[in-house]
Structures are given as structure tokens and as C-alpha cells.
Amino acid sequence: MQKDERVMEMEYQKAKEKLESLKAELVGQMNNPALSEEEKQIIQKSIDNYDYIIELTDMNHYYRGPNVH
Numbered sequence: 001m002q003k004d005e006r007v008m009e010m011e012y013q014k015a016k017e018k019l020e021s022l023k024a025e026l027v028g029q030m031n032n033p034a035l036s037e038e039e040k041q042i043i044q045k046s047i048d049n050y051d052y053i054i055e056l057t058d059m060n061h062y063y064r065g066p067n068v069h
Contacts, residue, residue, distance in 0.1 A: 012061045019057065023050035 026047050030040060 012057070016054065016057055019050055019054050023047055023054070026050065 026043050029035070029043055030047075035043070
């Protein structure tokens with residue numbers, strides 16, 4: 001693995017970890033019994049959005065590969 005590939009792999013891992021962390025915070029918020037149904041729906045939409053962004057991040061990394069410039 002070349003240096004550029006290692007850097008791109010590290011950037012991918014950092015980005016994915018950050019997205020997963022943000023999603024986990026939202027999942028934790030869903031356990032709050034004081035949330036209204038509307039608030040739960042808003043949080044769930046945000047969780048769904050993070051799932052989609054994570055999927056796109058994976059697709060970009062694995063399907064296009066680190067060699068795309």
C-alpha cells in the first residue's frame with residue numbers, strides 16, 4: 001500500500017468513525033422518555049440520513065477505491 005493510499009484509508013476511517021459517533025448520539029437520544037412523538041420522528045429521520053451518508057461513504061471508498069483521483 002502506497003503512502004497516498006494509507007492516507008486515504010485513514011481519512012475514510014476517521015470520517016466513518018465520526019459519522020458513526022454522531023449517529024450513536026442520536027440513537028441514545030431516542031431512549032429519552034420525555035421526547036414527544038414528533039421529536040422522535042425528527043431524530044429517526046436524522047438517524048436514517050446518517051445511515052445513508054455512511055452507506056455512500058462506504059460505496060465511495062470500496063467501489064471507487066482509493067486510487068481514484
